[in-house]
Amino acid sequence: MTDNHSQDFVIRFAGEGGQGLVTSADAMARAAANAGYYVSTFSTFPSQIMGGPASSQVRISTTPVLSSGDSVDVLVSLDEYAYNNHQEDLSENGVAIYNSGEFQLPGGGQYFGIDADELAKSTGNTRAANMVTIGAVANLIGFSLEEIDAFITQRFTRGRPGDEEIIESNKKAIRLGADVAEKSGFSVGRLASPIPPDYEQIMITGNSALALGAVTAGVNFYVGYPISPATTILVWMEQNLVGPGRFAHQVSSEIEAISAIVGAGYAGKKSMTATAGPGLSLMGEGIGLAWMAELPCVVVDVQRGGPSTGLPTKSEQSDLMACFNPGHGDMSIPILAPGSVEECFDAGALAVNWAERYQGPVIVMSEFGQAEKGENIRKPDLADVEVEDRSVYQGSNGYARYQSWNGDGLSPMPIPGGPGAYVANGSEHDEIGDTTHLPRHHIRLTERRFKKLGLLNDAHYEIENEGAIAMIMSWGSSKGPAREAYERLREQGVDVGWLYSMALNPLPDEMKDALERANLVIVPELNYMGQWSAILRQHGYRAESVTQYTGLPFKPATLVDRIGDRVEELQKEKGLVLA
Amino acid sequence: MSKRNPEYDFVWCPGCGDFGVRRALEWALERHVAEHEIPQSNYVIVAGIGCSGNMVHLMEGDQPFGLHGIHGRTLPLSFGVKMGRPDLETVIVAGDGDFLAIGGEHIGPAAARNVDVTCVVMDNGVYGLTKGQSSPTTEMGVMTSSTPYGKIESQMMPLKYYLTIGVSYIASHYSSKPRDLADVIQDAMNHKGFSIVHVQSPCTTYNDTYDLLKGNRRKGIPGMAWDIPEDHDPSSRQSAEDLLDRPGIPLGLVYKEERPTLQDRVDEIAESNPNRTADELLASYAI
Incomplete structure (x- = not known):
């Protein structure tokens, strides 16, 4: 073992989808976060329910993590294909742990085998195989086993009769793995002591942070259609947006989703949907309606690879042109693109505020690589989030909703149930919303719609x-x-x-x-x-x-x-x- | 041109069936307002694209709110309105092209949800605004500008479709009897759930079916429209199916089924699940 103290390690678990790769990386991340390190996870997998080459990694550092890193310090390969596929990413001093219950590698390399399943059996808990591997990883990077114990105790203390037994078997599994690594003689260094942040943290993914930000700013109507990598936002909302005045629902297509949030925005709700590129393409006309009729709503595009069905579970930033021009005609949709998990929260909240403020659609662009990335970030202070509500018309009937606007305070919006009945119209319209073809109306309202963008100048x-x-x-x-x-x-x-x-x-x-x-x-x-x-x-x-x-x-x-x-x-x- | 907005320059052709439907809808709204003492401002008309959708700009008297959106999307737009604001009375006005062709994919989900909105579908069997192309309800073989050798698709049977796909209130009518139609629309609005009033509303320019519907003794044309007999049981799916197997256009209530609306189910979930605040949600991510 060397005295090489390192600030930063990348650990990757590679194998097939469904083998608990994400669970392993997540456990490692949480144990490290509990101990005061900064962590960031990243996973990649094919678009199928089970099987197929997949990997999940965690970067552990003494300072905030900005990326997934350049190389891998410890590679855990559950099958031969995974080893062959990932070994080139190993750093110079990197060590691979391979699943010797599955395959063998010739002697002499920077690797050693563990039969995690067999060792887990000996603890009496066949489900502890992940912990055997984590124990080996911990030994290689000099991460304290006691910190993992603390995490195990926290994770499995669920008030059930078998808790104690499960905790003990997992702790045992950790040590069995660590012993194998110790005997192998390999080490990739020693993780330097953590420099715990002087602020409170939360552990959250990009998509959850975005949803939480939006709800903090008052989103109370969400519909969506399942699509990778935006589905987790739909699932989050279905679970959490419950109760009086709140609604979350899965609809039949992205066309239904955009139409419904436009309808809800018109009716006074703070509405949102999330999709990926294919869904965004279907939403183009509906986004145009929201722009034209001046109806607040938020569309999240969690990008994947495109065009067409493209690469559903990979990371790409190729929807930008589509977000700038999601539909036909003269329009310019406000776009927020958060650059980190922490910013996902901010962008979720600001998008809702922007939609309310300028009375129109706002797009938030995230990406696969950020959507399910788990990080320990500064706990947002919800009291700091300024919640903006649209200006609502309170006068008498006979109101010109689309009246001339000089650039100060936007004309208030009538909400059904209140005064100022009008027609919110996707066709070009006059002051009260009736369809018109007269040039003076089209000129005036086109200019009005673009001028409203001037209200949005406060993003980070x-x-x-x-x-x-x-x-x-x-x-x-x-x-x-x-x-x-x-x-x-x-x-x-x-x-x-x-x-x-x-x-x-x-x-x-x-x-x-x-x-x-x-x-x-x-x-x-x-x-x-x-x-x-x-x-x-x-x-x-x-x-x-x-x-x-x-x-x-x-x-x-x-x-x-x-x-x-x-x-x-x-x-x-x-x-x-x-x- | 409408009385309230002299500058509004859209007009229906003389004799258009939509005039009668508009009158019926105005009456139905007026009576519904009086019956339930709901303020006019709680009514939202979601209009489709096509001749019929322009009704939202042509209604006389106290104005309800209007949402005149994009082609084919009245159902999902109204879904947003109604599920966002269950207190709003939501009525859709759309044509056969908007509702059944481009918007057809939304009827099934709306029926499965039993979302509490009322649709007034004006069926003239043709695309009027774009000057006479075939629609789902155009008869097979009919020559239109887009079927120069005759329509080569089967004619859609909307009432049978609604019944099969689970719409909980189905009525059929025609535009020449606005007083009766008003009663039907009002009844449909009172129905708790997804209701469709499918109205034959002839296009005098491209598909004048007045004689066919009402009959013309001088020309020897028997009328296709017939009153649904009083002994028809609209709560029986079988009776409704039998009724729709008869040729012609039935006038009246075809089918009505009482079952919980989507809102009922949403309320049920809300009752047994806590409304978690952002603070509580945030706390669940604590390390």
Whole structure:
């Protein structure tokens, strides 16, 4: 065993779906979070109920985790296919643990076998195989077994008669695994002592954080249609949005979902749905109706790979063009794209506020890689969330709902049951909502609809090191790996700056100014077309993309290399370094 | 043009069946308001796209709220209105193209939910606004602008479809008897659950079926419409099926079934499950 103290380890469990990979990574993550470390999980699996190559990993660190990391320190392979598939991701000192009950590897490699099932049997609890493996992993990274004991006690204390027995057998399993690892002679280092945060934390996934944020801002009507990777939001809402004045329901299609939330928004509810790319395509016309008739609602697009059915359980950021133009005609839908699990909460809440404030549809873009990522984040202070309610018309009947608007306080919205009956109309309309073809109405109302975007200028943004030869501007969940790459590049003395905006549309005024001043904006994004840089160029900014379309998130090291190379090239072009 | 908005320039063709349906709906709403003492502002008309949907801009008198959305989506839009605000009386006005063709996929789910809304479907057997294309209820063989050699799809039988798919209140009528139609619409609105009043509402420009419906002795045309006999038992599915096997257009209540609405079931769940606040939900993620 070496004295090599490390701040940071990545542990990956690989095998087939249904083998408890996610459970193992999650248990490891929770035990580490309980002990005061920062953790982040990431899983990838095929679109099938059981079986198929899958993996789940956890990154454990003494500082907040920004990405899934570059490589794997401990790889647990439950079958040979998984070993062959993942072993190339092992770091230089990385060690693999393989399931010797399933297959054998020739001697001499940086690996050793464990028959976890057999060892679990000897504890009297055949379901403790995961714990045998976790015990071995803990030994390899020098993670305290007592911390895992504490987690086991917490997990299995359920007030049932067999609790004590289960706890003991799991603790035993941990030690059996640790013994095998100890005897193997391998180690990947010792996890440095945690630096527990001085604030309260919660352990939550991106999708749950988003749902919780939306409910905090008052969402009380949710419908959705099952689709990976947005289904967990539907399930969350069905379970939790219960009680007087609240409604959550599974409907028959994404067309039903968008129509229903538009109807509910019209009737005075704070309404929301969540979908993925295919569903977003079906919702285009309904989003246009909400824009046209000025009805508040929130659409969450948890992106996967596209087009068509695409890659249902992989990560891609390729719906951006579709979110900017989800339907036909002149419209510009506000878009929030949270860049972390923590921001998912903020974006969920802000989207609801935005919809209420500007009386129209708002899109939140998340991604597969962020949807089920579990992290221990700062516990949001719900009292800090400012809940906005739309301005409701309280006057007498005969109200011109779509009257001229000078840019201050938007004309209040009549709600059925109250005064000011009007027709909310998806056809072009006059002041009271009746259909019209007259140019003056179309001109006035088109301008009114776009002018309302000016009300949305308060989303989180970051600007650092302006004046650098290149500014890195990622979006959505590529923010984490991009940020890690940015910090490493700065440490290496590379002249890069940082731009980030949770709002992609409309951009905060300060961000527009910074983009205007930037020499070059480099956009790491997970799509082929370079969609965000294309949109930035359309606005006249100097931008180009660093793309990846593997279905997996960026590794920070990839970005360090590619951005570093590009910056060097720029400096040569400018004659700042010798060619 | 409507009395309340002289600038509104949409008109139905002279003789359009939708005039009669509008009158009937106005009466039905008026009486429903009086009967239940519900303020007019609690009524929402969700309108489809097509000639009939424009009714929402043409209603005279005290105005209900209106939602004139997109083609084919009256049912899911009204689902949002009604499940969001169960206190609102929600009535759909749509045509056969909107309701049965592009919107057909929503009828089954609405029936399964038994969502408490009333649909007034104006069936003229043709797409009028787009100038005379065939619709689901156009008879087979009929030449329209989109079926120049005659329609080669079977004619849909909406009443049988509604019955099969589980709609809990089904009535059939025609536009030439607005007083009777008003009674039927009012009765449908009083039904707790998903109700459809399917109205023959002829298009005088592209599919003038007045003679066919009412009959014309001078031209020797027997009328297709007939009053549902008083001894028909609308609570019997079998009787309703037998009734719909007879040729022609029945006038009156075809089928009515009392069963819990979606709202009843939602309320039941709400009673036995706590309303968890955001604070409580947040607490469940504590480390």
